[in-house]
Amino acid sequence: MATYLMREHDTPGIYFVDARPISALSLFITDPDIAQRVSESTLAKPPVLGAVLEPIAGKLNMLSTANYALWKKWRSIFNPGFSIQQIVSQVPVMVGCGQAYVKILDEHVSANRVFRLEEEATKVTIDVIGKVICDHDFNALSSNSDFLKTMRTAFSWMPDQTSINPFHLLNPVRPFMARFCKWKMDKYVGTMLDERFAVRDATLPKKSRKKTGIDLALEEYFKEKGQDIDAQEATMDAEFRKAAIDNLLILLFAGHDTTAATLCYCYHILQKHPAELTKVRQEMDSVFGAGLSAGEQLKQNPYLVNQLEYTLAVIKEILRLWPAASGARIGRKGFFIKHPTTGDMIDTDGIMIWNVSMAMQRDQRIWGDDADIFKPERFLPANADKLPPNAWRPFEKGPRNCIGQELSLIEMKVMLAMTLREFEFKAAYDELEPLMGDGSLWTTDSSYQKGPQEVFGERMYQVLFGAAKPSEAQNATVDLKWYAPKKSWINDLGQVMNSTGTNGFLFNSSQLPAGIPYGTYNWCNMPHVRPQEYPKVAEEFELIYVEVIHRHHKRTPYASNTFPKESYGWDCDDQGLFHYGQPLNPSGYTSASTYWNVSTSDINPFAQAGFRGSCQFPQITRGGLDDSWQHGKDLYAVYHDLLSFLPSNLTEKVSYRVTNNQITSQVAGMLIGGMYDPQTAVSLHIQPPNIDSLEPQYPCPKASSLYSSYGVGSTAPNWTAHLTAAKPLFAALDAVSGIPSTSTEWHKSLDHYYDNLSARQCHAKPLPCSINDSTACITQDQADTVYRLGQYEYSFIHRDSPQSLNVAVASYGVWLAELASHIRAAAAGTSHIIYRHNVAHDGSIARLLSVLQIEEMVWVGMGSEVVFEIYRRKGSAGGRYVRILWGGRVLRSSSPVLGQVDMLDLDVFLGYVEGLVGRGAERVVEMCKA
Numbered sequence: 001m002a003t004y005l006m007r008e009h010d011t012p013g014i015y016f017v018d019a020r021p022i023s024a025l026s027l028f029i030t031d032p033d034i035a036q037r038v039s040e041s042t043l044a045k046p047p048v049l050g051a052v053l054e055p056i057a058g059k060l061n062m063l064s065t066a067n068y069a070l071w072k073k074w075r076s077i078f079n080p081g082f083s084i085q086q087i088v089s090q091v092p093v094m095v096g097c098g099q100a101y102v103k104i105l106d107e108h109v110s111a112n113r114v115f116r117l118e119e120e121a122t123k124v125t126i127d128v129i130g131k132v133i134c135d136h137d138f139n140a141l142s143s144n145s146d147f148l149k150t151m152r153t154a155f156s157w158m159p160d161q162t163s164i165n166p167f168h169l170l171n172p173v174r175p176f177m178a179r180f181c182k183w184k185m186d187k188y189v190g191t192m193l194d195e196r197f198a199v200r201d202a203t204l205p206k207k208s209r210k211k212t213g214i215d216l217a218l219e220e221y222f223k224e225k226g227q228d229i230d231a232q233e234a235t236m237d238a239e240f241r242k243a244a245i246d247n248l249l250i251l252l253f254a255g256h257d258t259t260a261a262t263l264c265y266c267y268h269i270l271q272k273h274p275a276e277l278t279k280v281r282q283e284m285d286s287v288f289g290a291g292l293s294a295g296e297q298l299k300q301n302p303y304l305v306n307q308l309e310y311t312l313a314v315i316k317e318i319l320r321l322w323p324a325a326s327g328a329r330i331g332r333k334g335f336f337i338k339h340p341t342t343g344d345m346i347d348t349d350g351i352m353i354w355n356v357s358m359a360m361q362r363d364q365r366i367w368g369d370d371a372d373i374f375k376p377e378r379f380l381p382a383n384a385d386k387l388p389p390n391a392w393r394p395f396e397k398g399p400r401n402c403i404g405q406e407l408s409l410i411e412m413k414v415m416l417a418m419t420l421r422e423f424e425f426k427a428a429y430d431e432l433e434p435l436m437g438d439g440s441l442w443t444t445d446s447s448y449q450k451g452p453q454e455v456f457g458e459r460m461y462q463v464l465f466g467a468a469k470p471s472e473a474q475n476a477t478v479d480l481k482w483y484a485p486k487k488s489w490i491n492d493l494g495q496v497m498n499s500t501g502t503n504g505f506l507f508n509s510s511q512l513p514a515g516i517p518y519g520t521y522n523w524c525n526m527p528h529v530r531p532q533e534y535p536k537v538a539e540e541f542e543l544i545y546v547e548v549i550h551r552h553h554k555r556t557p558y559a560s561n562t563f564p565k566e567s568y569g570w571d572c573d574d575q576g577l578f579h580y581g582q583p584l585n586p587s588g589y590t591s592a593s594t595y596w597n598v599s600t601s602d603i604n605p606f607a608q609a610g611f612r613g614s615c616q617f618p619q620i621t622r623g624g625l626d627d628s629w630q631h632g633k634d635l636y637a638v639y640h641d642l643l644s645f646l647p648s649n650l651t652e653k654v655s656y657r658v659t660n661n662q663i664t665s666q667v668a669g670m671l672i673g674g675m676y677d678p679q680t681a682v683s684l685h686i687q688p689p690n691i692d693s694l695e696p697q698y699p700c701p702k703a704s705s706l707y708s709s710y711g712v713g714s715t716a717p718n719w720t721a722h723l724t725a726a727k728p729l730f731a732a733l734d735a736v737s738g739i740p741s742t743s744t745e746w747h748k749s750l751d752h753y754y755d756n757l758s759a760r761q762c763h764a765k766p767l768p769c770s771i772n773d774s775t776a777c778i779t780q781d782q783a784d785t786v787y788r789l790g791q792y793e794y795s796f797i798h799r800d801s802p803q804s805l806n807v808a809v810a811s812y813g814v815w816l817a818e819l820a821s822h823i824r825a826a827a828a829g830t831s832h833i834i835y836r837h838n839v840a841h842d843g844s845i846a847r848l849l850s851v852l853q854i855e856e857m858v859w860v861g862m863g864s865e866v867v868f869e870i871y872r873r874k875g876s877a878g879g880r881y882v883r884i885l886w887g888g889r890v891l892r893s894s895s896p897v898l899g900q901v902d903m904l905d906l907d908v909f910l911g912y913v914e915g916l917v918g919r920g921a922e923r924v925v926e927m928c929k930a
């Protein structure tokens with residue numbers, strides 16, 4: 001209200017508000033210098049504050065007491081417990097509470113529940129105060145704390161200062177309820193204090209005793225009384241006990257909801273400002289290490305909290321825009337305030353003087369035209385001298401400033417560090433209905449759903465409810481954590497080693513044998529979207545964008561995956577790899593269609609190892625080209641013939657992309673032929689080598705080193721377990737292949753044998769026999785074990801290992817950020833492209849599936865495909881949705897955010913993807929730094 005009045009009437013730095021008889025005549029101060037004078041004075045707290053707080057927090061509470069000497073005494077006794085050093089030393093304790101908080105958020109997310117975030121934030125702040133001040137577990141988060149219930153009841157009976165309803169203000173039941181709640185809380189806190197004093201072990205050396213806020217207060221109290229707290233006979237006297245109870249209650253009252261409300265605003269406003277959110281996450285990545293737990297790091301080194309400069313700037317900017325409290329005093333005779341424009345001296349006798357922090361902190365005359373804009377940079381140390389003096393006062397200033405400001409700032413940094421990289425927070429005001437009757441204060445009073453539903457353009461406006469709180473306290477989160485894949489034979493080493501066959505997986509033909517349903521894992525030609533099985537969505541949805549990514553089709557093995565000598569050759573005379581340049585833009589002479597014909601010269605003394613023949617290993621084979629063509633044909637049949645989505649001719653609405661590895665171009669040519677049979681040249685988009693995001697090839701040292709700490713090449717026991725188990729198999733394979741048993745390349749994973757054997761079998765070639773003994777051959781049993789182990793490895797590397805998500809996010813995040821930007825443009829209608837098609841590699845698809853946290857990971861076979869379909873619900877205000885198809889079927893993710901990705905709210909999906917990789921892949925940059 002004060003801010004609106006200031007703006008509406010262009011008030012000077014002070015103005016009167018006369019709402020008598022509802023409240024006292026008030027002088028609102030928005031002038032920083034006058035506010036400073038008021039806060040530095042010895043003016044007393046207004047009686048109305050005592051009337052509200054004392055029934056529940058007692059007469060000795062330092063916040064509302066009008067007795068200056070009393071205030072001074074108790075403030076100085078409690079001060080040592082709130083020094084910066086003391087609070088930083090309590091960071092590990094805060095982390096402990098934070099872990100319970102994260103667990104609760106996890107549970108909400110797993111249950112896919114909309115919930116009131118402020119409720120949980122409030123509980124964690126109570127737990128923090130309990131632990132930091134008195135080493136006491138209120139267990140507000142983990143149990144149905146009785147104390148919390150009483151505190152809430154007390155709150156609900158506090159007089160509402162904004163109400164003009166006389167029955168509300170003068171409700172006769174109020175004093176009884178207040179007395180009852182105070183009695184209950186006193187009993188609880190008193191017992192807690194007695195216990196604390198009883199366990200204080202005076203025999204322990206001073207240094208090894210726990211030092212919470214209350215211990216320091218006791219020490220201070222004894223010091224002031226000239227007594228030795230270490231004396232065995234020292235007892236807590238009645239005066240201290242009474243004052244300590246009142247002040248512990250006021251610390252809880254003043255400290256919990258102010259901090260919780262500010263925390264909620266941090267989440268909410270950052271969600272609305274993705275660039276700033278990315279900066280916060282980048283700062284956290286650089287302070288704690290990308291992918292490492294902030295909580296664990298903070299426990300080991302609490303001082304890391306001081307390095308979160310940008311995060312602190314965000315909190316301060318939030319406190320500027322949405323301060324949770326302010327300070328008021330009662331004027332007295334002879335205390336004059338000079339009117340800033342007229343120069344009149346105003347006698348303040350009996351007038352309530354209110355430093356209205358929000359109005360002052362949003363005054364454009366003080367902060368500039370961008371006063372309403374969220375700009376954390378204002379509070380970076382480099383800009384400290386540009387801040388207007390005395391104008392930022394969310395904790396007020398002067399001797400009666402907030403005693404808990406360091407605690408709340410540090411606590412908020414800790415909580416943000418533990419949650420912002422793990423969750424995306426999203427306001428859900430459209431989903432209030434299910435929250436009615438959830439037991440929170442909000443649902444006891446429906447008036448909060450009436451009246452203005454936006455203030456300063458913000459639905460999450462402030463409502464005075466104890467502190468100034470975010471209306472309805474409502475948010476939802478998106479969980480960014482790793483979740484283990486489903487248990488199956490694939491990730492069970494015992495089953496992999498002790499079974500036979502391939503558990504229904506096929507490795508020997510592009511065609512499925514009769515009776516085997518489409519969708520069955522077929523390494524040689526994986527299932528993809530095709531009309532026969534395509535799951536159509538309901539009529540109410542309209543397809544607006546499709547992006548396909550798939551692995552190239554079957555090929556010859558890589559040259560590096562062939563044996564030193566192969567017993568037979570491999571020819572590719574049934575196809576041509578066309579390479580030629582053709583003048584374009586403007587067109588010119590016509591080039592001949594030339595293709596490569598590899599021949600090994602008998603004269604060349606440097607004969608290559610491995611397969612001989614006319615192939616350019618690992619070129620796509622004739623069979624692979626045919627599969628590519630059919631793949632294109634099937635996609636066209638779905639997205640053109642069945643859904644009328646694709647244009648009939650190849651236009652700029654459709655775009656193709658390949659990697660720098662030629663085999664993807666070989667596939668793309670056939671695939672486009674199958675889709676459009678174009679008669680003119682088609683451009684294939686390609687990014688420069690070394691930074692290509694599709695393969696991916698951009699440098700990411702951190703991801704590489706994290707990967708090698710648990711995956712191929714590592715000595716981690718859970719990785720090497722299968723290699724140890726496979727030793728006899730390796731020995732048998734080596735005996736046929738001639739690979740030396742000392743070769744690290746061939747024995748650090750199953751990759752080389754897998755590629756060598758499966759390529760042969762996909763092309764109906766026999767399993768190899770020894771060059772020296774044609775009767776010693778690799779058996780189908782051995783090949784099948786290699787295939788099973790290969791599946792196990794892929795699942796381990798890309799899903800089972802908890803680090804896999806971070807590695808995939810860092811190493812494939814750029815492509816995902818590109819995908820997100822394509823989807824955003826399509827959803828906003830700002831791009832003409834409706835279909836993008838990427839031909840890539842197993843490393844690409846596997847990382848993508850890792851980020852999507854696919855429920856069951858496999859080694860992605862030839863032609864493996866993921867399709868992102870973006871839909872709009874028909875009608876003017878229709879939402880946007882995403883469906884992801886893996887092998888032609890809806891993908892299932894282990895992440896509760898994604899679940900079965902079937903018409904998932906697009907905002908949730910983008911929140912998940914961009915939460916992990918950052919908009920424009922900003923997070924990836926930080927994550928990749930060495």
Ligand code: HEM
Pocket residue numbers: 062063064075129250251252254255256258259262323324325326327328393394395396399400401402403404405407408
């Ligand atoms: C974002 C969080 C917080 C905000 C915005 C805030 C704001 C304020 C403000 C504006 C005052 C001055 C009131 C006046 O002048 O009348 C104040 C005083 C006080 N605050 Fe805070 N506070 C916060 C957190 C805390 C915490 C965490 C605690 C303790 C655990 C706490 C305990 C107190 C107490 C006891 C006073 C009275 C101090 C005195 O009169 O000496 N506050 N707070």
